[in-house]
Each structure stands twice: as C-alpha cells, then as structure tokens.
Amino acid sequence: MELQDLYTSHGQFINGIWRPGSESAPAMINPATEITLGDIKQAGAAQVTEAIAAAGKARESMRALSAWSRSALLRRAATLINERAEKLGYLVALETGKPIRQAVGEAKSSAESVDWFADEARRIFGMSYESRVKGDRYLVHMEPLGVVAAFVPWNFPLLLLSRKMAPALAAGNTLVIRPSNEAAGATMALIKCFEDAGFPQGAINLVIGRPAEITATIMNDPLVAKVSFTGSVPIGRLIVEQSAVTLKRVSMELGGHAPVIVHADADVDAFAAMAAPGKFRNAGQVCASPTRFYVHESIAKEVEEKLMAATRELRVGSPLDDATDLGPLATKRRRDAVEQMVDKAVSGGARVLSGGMRPRGMERGYFFEPTWLTQLQPDDSVLNDEPFGPIGTLTTFSTMDEVITEANRLPFALAAYVFTRSLTKTHATVDRLQAGVIGVNTFVAATAETPFGGSKDSGFGREGGPHAIRDYLDTKFVNVAMPTDAN
Template sequence: MELEGHYREHGLLIAGRWQSATADNGQVSINPATEERLGYMPLATPAQVTEAIDAASAASAAMRKLTPWERTALLRRAATLIRERAPQLARIVALETGKPIAQANGEANASAESIDWFADEARRVFGMSYESRVKGGRYLVHYEPLGVVAAFTPWNFPLLLLARKMGPALAAGNAIVIRPSNEAAGATMGLVRCFVDAGFPEGAINLVIGKADAITPTVMADPRVAKISFTGSVPIGRQIVEMSAKTLKKVTMELGGHAPVIVHRDADIDAFAHLASLGKFRNAGQVCASPTRFYIHESIFDKTVKALVERSKALRVGDPLQQNTDLGPLTTSKRREAIERLVDEAVSEGASVLCGGRRPSQSGRGWFYEPTLIANPAPHIGLMNDEPFGPVGTLNRFTTMDEVITEANRLPFALAAYVFTRSMRNTLETTERLQAGVVGVNTFVASTAETPFGGSKDSGFGREGGPNAIRDYLDTKFINLELADDEPLDATA
C-alpha cells in the first residue's frame, strides 16, 4: 500500500486536471516482489479518452505558438525536475515492476538526458531556402508540428521509453496523449508530473490509463491524432499498424527482438563474461534489446561458458529495493510462467541447464526466477525462436562465419545484435552482414540519448533518439515563392 497516496494524488491527467481512482472504480496494482497491493489505478473510459484528445487538440494551438527557445526552456525544467525526483521515481519503478533500485535510478537519469537532448533539438529544426527555376523566385522548405500525437509505452522501461516519445513530440511543438502499461502506471504519473510542474500549457500533456480495449480503438479512430509511437509486442504492433491505415496516421514501431551475440575466437573471454552476465540479466532479461542467443566459437566454447556461468551464478537475486540486488522478480506472474514453459520445453528436447532453471529456493512470495543459461538447445524450440523476455540465455557453438551469420539472421527479428572480437576484420565483416538496427561491438549498450534506436523486419520501423527522431513529429511544407511581375521591390511603394 506504499503507493496508495501517490495514486490518489494523481491518476488520469485530462485537460490539466488529475482524476484519481478508488477501490470502486480502479484496478489494483500489485508489487511483484511481495505480491502485496500497492494501490488502485484508474481505468479510463472511451469518453475520457475522447476528452483527452479534445484537450490535446485545443492545446496544440498553444504549443504551436511557443517559440523553439520557449519549448527548450520548458523541456530543460522538466529534465531538471526528473533529476531532482530521480530517487522517488526510481522507488516507484522498483515497487511496480521489480526492477532493482540501482537500475531504476539509472533509468530515471537516462530519461532526463533524453529530455535534455530534445530540448536542444527544439532549436535545431532548420528549414531550407534555395533558388527556384524562376528568376527571382525561391523554394522554401518549412517544418511544422503535426498537432496531436499519441504514445503507447510498456512496463519494462516506463520512464525512459516515455521520455523518448515525449521529448521529440513536445520539442516539435505537438500536444500528446499517453497510454502507459498498467503495470507501471504510477511511474508514468510521476514522470508526467515533472512536465506539468515545468509549466507546459494546460492540456498539452494528457495521461489515460486503463484497459486497451477502452483506449486504443478510440485513439486510433480519431483523425485528430496524427501520429502513434508504440513500443511493445509484435502482435499488438501489427494490430496498431492495421488500425492506423484507416486515418493514415504516421507510425513509429519498436517491437522487440531476439538478439544474437557472436563471440569470435579472439574475444576477451573475461571481459565478455563480465559484460554478458550483467547485460543478459539486466532487469531480469526484460529488455527488448537483451542478448538472448549466444553463439560462441567452438575453439573457446568451454572456457567461455565456464566463465559466464560463474559470473551468472554470483548475481544476487532479491529485494529490488536493496542497492546490491542484481535481479529482482519478473514484473508479472504470466511472464514467469511463460519462462518456465520455455525452459521445460528446452530440457525435454535435450538441452542442458548450466545454471538457474528454477524459482529461487529461498523465495516465498514474489515472481522471482534464477538467472538461467541453457546449452545446446534444439534450433526448433521456443527459446530459439520466440523472444523470451526473461532471465534466460542460450549457448551454442559455431565454426565458420557463414554458419553463424546465417543462424543469427534466421529469425524475423532485427532489433539488436552484439559482437565480441579484437579483430577489425571480424568487426567489419560481422557488423556489415548482421541484420539489426543496433549492433554493439564489445559492449551491450544499445542506446543513448544522442543515438538512433530501432529495428527492421518484425522489430518495427522508425527510430527513437538521435538527431533525426524529431523529424517524425513534424510535417514538411514546401513553399514555391514567385514574385508577381508587377510587384514593387519596395513593399512601401
């Protein structure tokens, strides 16, 4: 019940007014580490969603009137508030999702960095002017806000993924309607509150929480919503793309992955084992760019696997509110059940569990699962084909470059991939042949505020972050300027 007051103070945000929930009209929020009640989240009705779009539509005029420097100042204030409130925001994330507090605090500060980046980008939306084919004429290219945009975000990075959407949307001069995952609604409330307190125009930011069937169809059917930015699963992403066609909305899709990791024979084994144990099990593996399929050259397979297993066994599973916790619980009981089914299938098909593969023996309540590594899984099983989104990694040998590239690119996912090598030749050939929107070489860092993040194939399209992201929140206007033959050069004449 620790967040009950936070939920009561906030709730839905529509036209500048917070609307909280009660036990009578809300949905209970559960702490995944203790399975205790945190409080009640509001459930928006379709009518309230329409009210939020009404408010955003009205506020888009005020947003359009703000100068780029004014938008920069507002975003700067929001980023400052996020940094000041990072400890509180991180605690909410840890309580709602089970993310270890140290990782949650890092997410809060990364969110502020993203907002700071787009605060600068607000002043750098440069148009163009150049000579036309007509003597004395000019071609002008001008960028304008779309008006109303909508952001759909998941629970695994409730602060950062929303910041990546709010930053460019507001920097470009749009108003926004936000629909977060119910599992992390309180964290979203806290982040949105920073923008409200920063002084954005009333109605420019709206937050609707609740069931998808009460929110998504209303947002998608309204022609005033010009753009959707969605982060989530492939099946839901497909549905949103299909719905967007009816009103021809612009769409950005980030739909997850199943990232391969290629460890060449010349890799630094100790460095790889250290980074892989942290990268694989960060946020209990509930990361769309998480490394999941490890392909290790046969000449170093045994030594590398031994080092990785030792590192993984040393990770601390426990209370996400403790600073030294490496893995908290999975965010939902359904997620843990899905992981258990995938692991059971792998074992039944002959794979070897080298560590983990079960719930921690010392845990009572909470949706915990041990860091798990599985060697030599059959290629047809679920773990090798479906995004596990949990604390499980698979380990396989490879012999040749062609063999491992074919296997790495076999799946329809193309979000992230990773390479470990000390050879520039291996680096260039592997990164050029891998199909992925993001490739890390000797690192599992997949994104920063100033770099583009996104995938292709079933992992979606469009990019978030980096210098081009703001363009997806703008319309391009071409103006062909020709002076009338009898127009005086001096306008006062």
C-alpha cells in the same frame, strides 16, 4: 502521498487537471512481495475522447511557443527528472521489480533524453533556395503534426516514455499518453515533472486504463495524427492495421531476440564480465536484451566456465536493496511464461547450465533464477520466440557463414552484439548482420544521442539521435513567386 491515494485520486491527467478514472480495475501488485499496492481507477472511453480533445485544443498554444521556449521547458523538465531520480526510481522498483540501482539509472537516462531534445528543439531547420524563376524562392518549412499518441510498456516506463515525449514536444506537438498499468505511479510522477516545468494546459494528457479500449478510441479518432508504439509484435501489427482507417503515421519499436557472436579471438574475461549483468539486466525484460549466444567452438569451454562463474556472482533479491542485481519478473504471467519455456526446452533435451527454477527460500514474489541453457534443438521455442526473461542460450559455431545465417534466421532485427579483437572481423560481421543496433565488445545499445530501432518484425522508425525528431514533423513547401510589379 501514499500510493493508494495516488492511484485513486489521480490516475488521469486531462487538460491540465489530475483526476481519478471512471472505471474500476484490477489491483496493483508489488511483484517482489505479491502484496497489493493499491487500486487504480481507470479511464473510460469518454475520458480518452476528452483527453484527445484537450490535446487538439492545446495545439495552438504549443504552436505559439518559439523553439527557444520549447527548449527551455524541456530543459526544466529534464532538471526536475534528475532532481527527482531517487523517487522516480523507487516507484519503478516498487511497481515493476526492477532493481533500485537500475531504476534510478533509468530515471537519469530519461533526463538525458529530454535534455538532448531540448537542444534539438532549436535545430529544426527548413530550407530556402532559388526557384526556376529568377527572383522567386522555394521555401521548405518543418511543422508539428498536431496530436501524437504514445503507447508505452512497463519494462522501461520512464525511459521509453521520455523518448517519445521529448521529440514530440520539441517539435511542438501535443500528447495523449497510454502507459502500462503496471507502472502507473512511476508514470504519473514523470508526467508531474513535465507539468511542473510549465508546459501549456492540455499539451500533455495521460490516460490509464484498459489498453484495448484506450487504443481503439485513439486509433478511431482522426484528430490523432501519429502513434508511437513500443511493445509486442502482434499488438504492433494490429495498430498498423488500425492506423490505415484514419491514415495515421506510426512508429513501431517492437520485439527482439538479439544474437551475440563471440569470435575465437574475443577477450573471454572481458566478455564474461559484461555478459552476465548485460543478459540479466532488468531480469532480461529488455527488448534489446542479448539472448542467443553463439560462441566459436575453439573457446566454448572457457567461455562457459567463466560465464557461469560471473553469473553465480549475481545477487537475486529485493529490488529495493542496493546490492540486488536481479529482482522479480514484473508479473506472475511473465514468470510463468519463462518457467514454461525452460521446462519445454529441458523436456526436449536441453541442458541447464545454471538456474532454471524459482530461487529456493523465496516463497513470495515472481522471482526466477538467472538461467543458461545449452544443447538446444533448432525448433526449441527459446531459440525462436523472444524469452523476455532471465534466459540465455549457448550454442557453438565453426564458420562465419554458419553463425551469420543462424543469427539472421529469425524475423527479428532489433539488436545484435559482436565480440572480437579484430577490426577486419568486426566489419565483416557487422556488414552482414541484420539489426538496427549493433554493439561491438559492449552491450550498451542505446544512448540519448544515438538512433535506436529495428527492422523486419522489430518495427520501423528511430528513437533518439539527431534524426528522431523528424518523425514528429510535417514538411510544408512554399513557392514564393514575386509579383511582376514588385519593387
């Protein structure tokens, strides 16, 4: 099916039926070519309400499934995602500009996440223990919350959604999903994997449309018990405020501005080889992206030289080319924001070590060169606001106290990274860093089996790992008092 047909004839998945939305919307744009991919019909408020009602009705069907049945459905979905990884990756690359190798890798990571929670579905353990009265029992049951809403951005449309869908379904909940419009086709293809796996009718509902309108409808509906949100800090705050009206549970995975501390004893060659692709993965449009690099003054020159050399090896090009390391930014708005951030830093005295502009010879597409800045002022926006683009900053430090203070200065506390050969220095740094996720001598910040999330303004709650499913469960205590005449 052509994308245009997909956008116009599908768009919404409500109560087990694919249908178009009821309202027109801006055209979908290929960020690498600026050519229109198609026009998608968006959901109106009435369709969102219908999706919530369908999810509410399907709660009994999900509760009727045993843990082993839910596990089998998730395992089947994971298998289908793996089998369709190439197609899913192609759609992500086409719609968001993510390089195809990274996009296919995202699809496979999504399958891993779903597969992980297929196991967790069978490990929802309650408790039974003696009461204060001999012969009586205290029982603790874990039960699904009911209807869960999942809000997902465009930068990892498959993985971020899978991290929410898998634990919610493993726990026996139903879903209403509001994805990013920029990745509508990829999202629909992922939902199709769950549909084909055989989940009950109405258990999974997808509504694509104006974020503000969909969000308001969901937040005002008391049938929705929980919201899991990944996105910006301002929108996250708004959702938390709105959740108070109907007392919804919320999980927030918000922005970051990850510091990278490179100690004097770090392996500079290994660091540079990891830092260039790590910083510019998905053109820096990663919430856990390393952005503020603090290098010990004794190795600063060596690090700069090797990091620039590694960066020059990166290839900017078509996201559909297997050789491409950096594709375009996802939207013109994002490219313009990155460009303005660099221009503002330079006007304040910052020095551009590499990049800093649109690539020469690439007249179309929202491309921007991999950029390194140094000699920045403490109040430069690039050091204080998440760049969410292909910008890295280099700053030197001399003492541990100095670099820890600077690393922890911002209200963000999602990810941080440390490079050192010393186990003593590792523990001393990690213990003092404020971050939910820390990589030591690596930029790998998340896997299916490990918890991912932040604190401070970066949110609360964790996705992945053995505890994530608890955010989708309610606790019921039962005090069983035996009748006095019972045998």
